[in-house]
Amino acid sequence: MRVIAGSARRIQLKTAEGMDTRPTTDRIKETLFNMIQNRLVQSRFLDCFAGSGAIGIEALSRGAAQAVFIEQSQKAAECIRANLEAARLGDRALVMRCDVLAGLRSLGEKGYCFDTVFMDPPYNRQLEKQALVFLAESPLIHEDTLIIAEASLETDFSYVEKQGFEIVRTKEYKTNKHVFLRRSADF
Numbered sequence: 384m385r386v387i388a389g390s391a392r393r394i395q396l397k398t399a400e401g402m403d404t405r406p407t408t409d410r411i412k413e414t415l416f417n418m419i420q421n422r423l424v425q426s427r428f429l430d431c432f433a434g435s436g437a438i439g440i441e442a443l444s445r446g447a448a449q450a451v452f453i454e455q456s457q458k459a460a461e462c463i464r465a466n467l468e469a470a471r472l473g474d475r476a477l478v479m480r481c482d483v484l485a486g487l488r489s490l491g492e493k494g495y496c497f498d499t500v501f502m503d504p505p506y507n508r509q510l511e512k513q514a515l516v517f518l519a520e521s522p523l524i525h526e527d528t529l530i531i532a533e534a535s536l537e538t539d540f541s542y543v544e545k546q547g548f549e550i551v552r553t554k555e556y557k558t559n560k561h562v563f564l565r566r567s568a569d570f
Contacts, residue, residue, distance in 0.1 A: 384409060384437055389444030396466045398435045399458040407437060407503065407533065411556055415531070416441055418554070418563075419499065422529065423447050426498035429490075429523070431483050431514060436463035438501050443472040451477045451495065453486035483514055491523050500524065503533040506559070512542065515564070519546040530564040540564075 384396045407415075415438075416423075424446040430439030431453050439450035440463075450472075454460045460480040467473040479486045483504070500518065504510035511532045518524055530548070532540070540550060540562050552563040 384435065389441070389446065390472075394444075394466075394470045396435055396437050396440065396469070397462050399456065399462045411559075411561075412437065412441060414554065414556075415561060416445065418552075419529065419531070420445060422499060427451075427496065429453070429495075429497040429500045431486070431500065431502040432504040432510070433463055433478075434459055434503065436466050436478075438503070439463075439476070440466055440470055440472060442499070442501075443475055444470065447475070447499075449475050449477075451479065451490065451497075453479045453481065453483050455480065455482050483510070484517055487514065487517050487521065487523060491521050495523060496525055496528075497523055498525075498528055500528060500530045501533075502531070506535040507538065511538070515543060515546055515548065519548065519566075524566065526566050526568075528565065532562045532564065534560060534562060536560055538562075 423442055425448045428439055428442040428447040428450040433452040433454040436452050439452050443450045452463050460478055463478050467476050502511055502514055511534055547567050548564040549567045550562055551565055554561045
């Protein structure tokens with residue numbers, strides 16, 4: 384796994400050993416960033432369930448002003464810190480080792496607000512739903528924030544309208560999908 388483009392291009396990234404993380408493949412990462420590239424420069428990026436940190440690091444490499452990584456696993460958080468150091472991007476990053484909801488609460492209390500939120504939770508546990516329910520009432524996002532949830536193909540997002548979100552795009556791959564959401568203009 385590597386950084387695909389930008390200032391840290393070609394830097395090899397480490398992943399935490401074991402099955403606790405499921406790194407996004409370079410091919411899927413490249414497809415994702417081709418879709419969001421135009422919104423990254425000088426943006427604030429939040430990487431929830433960050434794993435190795437590859438998505439947030441890619442955002443920083445491509446021009447994001449700041450990235451915050453929330454990861455519960457100690458081994459994965461150490462891996463993120465090592466990857467940030469290898470990519471020389473640590474000065475624009477914050478790594479939080481905690482549960483995602485606790486991290487979101489803490490960031491909200493500190494006045495953070497993000498332009499892009501990416502989340503790649505363990506599949507089929509409805510963790511993305513818990514995060515979206517929290518974000519719906521949170522100052523962490525604004526009307527133009529793009530939220531991207533990586534999920535299994537069978538994950539249901541029919542509840543998002545009731546939470547005040549609209550699905551603006553869905554990109555399906557062989558085994559998973561990216562669902563792009565924004566706050567609904569009607570909410």
